[in-house]
Amino acid sequence: MTLPDQPALDLDAALAATGIEAMLATLDEELVGLVPVKTRIREIAALLLVEKLRRDVGLTAGAPSLHMSFTGNPGTGKTTVAFRMAQILHGLGYSRKGHLVAVTRDDLVGQYIGHTAPKTKEVLKRAMGGVLFIDEAYFLYRPENERDYGQEAIEILLQVMENQREDLVVILAGYGDRMARFFESNPGMSSRVAHHIDFPDYTPDELHAIALLMLGRLDYRLSPDGDTALVEYIARRRERPSFANARSIRNALDRARLRQANRLYRQRGVPLTRDALMTIEAADIRASRVFDEPGGGEEETG
Amino acid sequence: MRLTQGTFSFLPDLTDDQIRAQVEHCLAQGWAISLEHTDDPHPRNTYWEMYGPPMFDLRDAAGVMTDVAAARSRFPDRYLKLNAFDSSHGVESIRLSFIINRPRHEPGMALVRQEAAGRAIRYTTRTYATDRPEGERYT
Numbered sequence: 170m171t172l173p174d175q176p177a178l179d180l181d182a183a184l185a186a187t188g189i190e191a192m193l194a195t196l197d198e199e200l201v202g203l204v205p206v207k208t209r210i211r212e213i214a215a216l217l218l219v220e221k222l223r224r225d226v227g228l229t230a231g232a233p234s235l236h237m238s239f240t241g242n243p244g245t246g247k248t249t250v251a252f253r254m255a256q257i258l259h260g261l262g263y264s265r266k267g268h269l270v271a272v273t274r275d276d277l278v279g280q281y282i283g284h285t286a287p288k289t290k291e292v293l294k295r296a297m298g299g300v301l302f303i304d305e306a307y308f309l310y311r312p313e314n315e316r317d318y319g320q321e322a323i324e325i326l327l328q329v330m331e332n333q334r335e336d337l338v339v340i341l342a343g344y345g346d347r348m349a350r351f352f353e354s355n356p357g358m359s360s361r362v363a364h365h366i367d368f369p370d371y372t373p374d375e376l377h378a379i380a381l382l383m384l385g386r387l388d389y390r391l392s393p394d395g396d397t398a399l400v401e402y403i404a405r406r407r408e409r410p411s412f413a414n415a416r417s418i419r420n421a422l423d424r425a426r427l428r429q430a431n432r433l434y435r436q437r438g439v440p441l442t443r444d445a446l447m448t449i450e451a452a453d454i455r456a457s458r459v460f461d462e463p464g465g466g467e468e469e470t471g
Numbered sequence: 472m473r474l475t476q477g478t479f480s481f482l483p484d485l486t487d488d489q490i491r492a493q494v495e496h497c498l499a500q501g502w503a504i505s506l507e508h509t510d511d512p513h514p515r516n517t518y519w520e521m522y523g524p525p526m527f528d529l530r531d532a533a534g535v536m537t538d539v540a541a542a543r544s545r546f547p548d549r550y551l552k553l554n555a556f557d558s559s560h561g562v563e564s565i566r567l568s569f570i571i572n573r574p575r576h577e578p579g580m581a582l583v584r585q586e587a588a589g590r591a592i593r594y595t596t597r598t599y600a601t602d603r604p605e606g607e608r609y610t
Contacts, residue, residue: 266530287523294538298531336533 183222187260189214196253201382202375203246209366210250210257217261234363235263235338236330238306238352240345241368244414247342248302250368254340255300264338268299274308277322285318289325297336306341307351323355330361371414376403380418384449389426394451405459421457428453472579474512477552477569490539490553490571494532497555502566503527504535505556506542508549510608512577513598522546525556539571548574548609574600574609 184190193211200207217233224230235258239247252269259267276292279285293301303309309326311317330339341348341358345367352359371379380399384390391399406417429449433441479485485493497504504526507519522542526535535553542551551572554565578599585593600608 265533268530291524291526294526294534295528295530297529297533297537333533333537336531336537 180218180222184218187218187262189218189257189260192253192257192260196250199382200246200249200253201378202371203250203368206246206250206366206368209364210254213364214257214261217258217263221262232334233263234334234361236362237338237340237364237366238348238362239340239342239366239368240348242344242370242414244416244418245368245370246415247368248304250366251300251302251340251342255338258300258338264299265336266298268296269302270296270299271302271304273304274319277303277309277326278318282318285321286325289322293325293329293337297333300338300340302340302342305343307343307347310351310355312354323358327357327361373400373403373407376407376415376418379415380422383419383422387426388447389422389449390447392448392450395449395454398451398454402454402457402459409459421454424457425449425453428456472577474550474570474573474577476514478567479569484573485569485571487536487539491532491536493567493569494535494553497567498529498532500555500557500566501559502555502557504529505554506538506551506571507554508542508546508551508572510549510574510605511598511601512550513580513596513601519550519552522551543572546572550574576609 193207193214196207196210213235217235220230220233237254239251241247248271251271255264255267255269258264270292272292277285277289279288309319309323311319326339329337339362341351341362343351352362377400380403381391402421403418406412406421409417411417426449432450432453433445475481494504505524506522508522509516509519522545523538526538529535539551539553549572550570552568552570555567557564557566580596580598583595583597585595587593
């Protein structure tokens with residue numbers, strides 16, 4: 170059977186109507202690096218848009234499975250991207266409300282027999298119409314304790330993920346290796362998650378760009394010396410065992426702001442300029458413990 | 472006899488789509504939805520049993536509709552009502568409440584006359600269903 174001739178469908182118009190391009194553009198702008206992640210999001214967005222068009226012209230379009238898993242090291246932007254994903258799904262009409270409910274094991278699993286099911290169901294009800302983001306999802310499954318209530322939460326989740334696909338999108342997040350083990354031991358979960366997105370670590374250049382972006386948003390800037398100090402800081406901080414990508418950078422900047430404020434406070438009497446209030450000097454960064462101890466020392470206070 | 476009470480007592484029973492639309496409205500107002508059930512239809516019976524805790528912080532009607540379906544299959548032969556609670560200061564009360572499930576057969580109520588002292592008559596309503604013990608009333 171051939172379809173009767175129809176006016177060509179306007180993909181551009183459909184695209185413009187969803188506002189998706191603007192959302193993807195802000196994603197590009199506000200998130201440094203993460204090229205593979207952005208590519209996957211674009212692919213998913215394209216698939217969903219085409220599915221939507223297919224449905225509009227009366228072609229078969231089963232509700233696509235949208236459950237995802239985000240894997241990556243700490244501070245690589247999993248939660249931030251999940252928030253964007255919720256907006257994108259909302260823009261494309263695959264999520265009615267487009268809100269994100271972020272939970273961990275404690276929000277889903279109860280303390281005693283009969284506590285888990287109502288708790289999990291309550292969270293699921295709150296997330297309906299939006300996206301449920303389960304951080305460190307592998308904690309739900311504890312193989313060492315066969316009476317662990319986590320299994321019950323997983324079963325309820327699976328049921329809803331399967332039967333109410335149009336009501337709820339579930340995003341599971343966590344470190345790559347542990348998530349892989351979680352999926353291995355829960356094949357039911359693995360087969361219901363359609364999109365696996367891996368978040369790579371940031372390169373030093375990307376971390377530098379992230380730092381500048383964060384400072385810019387807070388109306389701070391670096392002196393030229395401060396900038397060199399920051400580059401050096403990032404190189405040293407990356408070697409530390411507890412390094413958490415963008416989160417470490419944000420913490421470092423918070424501490425630099427603290428030192429800057431202290432420095433300005435000590436210089437009382439000197440007239441203060443707007444410029445001085447905005448500028449972070451090399452000294453504010455070089456005071457970090459990362460510089461004076463070539464290894465060891467307290468990690469998160471460095 | 473068809474029992475009527477609550478917000479839409481003058482209308483026929485709402486369809487699922489209409490219930491969903493009402494729930495969406497309630498959630499948009501920030502009201503919390505709860506479900507209650509009973510097998511004692513007397514109008515003065517204000518203490519219905521709760522079906523699960525009230526649902527706070529919902530954004531979409533889907534969660535409520537899931538519970539409505541579950542409550543109906545759990546208690547197909549009981550009265551079930553949906554309440555919307557407004558917690559805002561100065562209101563703190565139920566804003567909207569309507570019946571969403573009823574037994575297939577509703578025997579109704581009898582008017583009982585009691586002849587009191589002199590020629591006085593006292594009236595009371597008695598529900599036929601409550602002649603039988605709880606749990607066996609609509610089987």
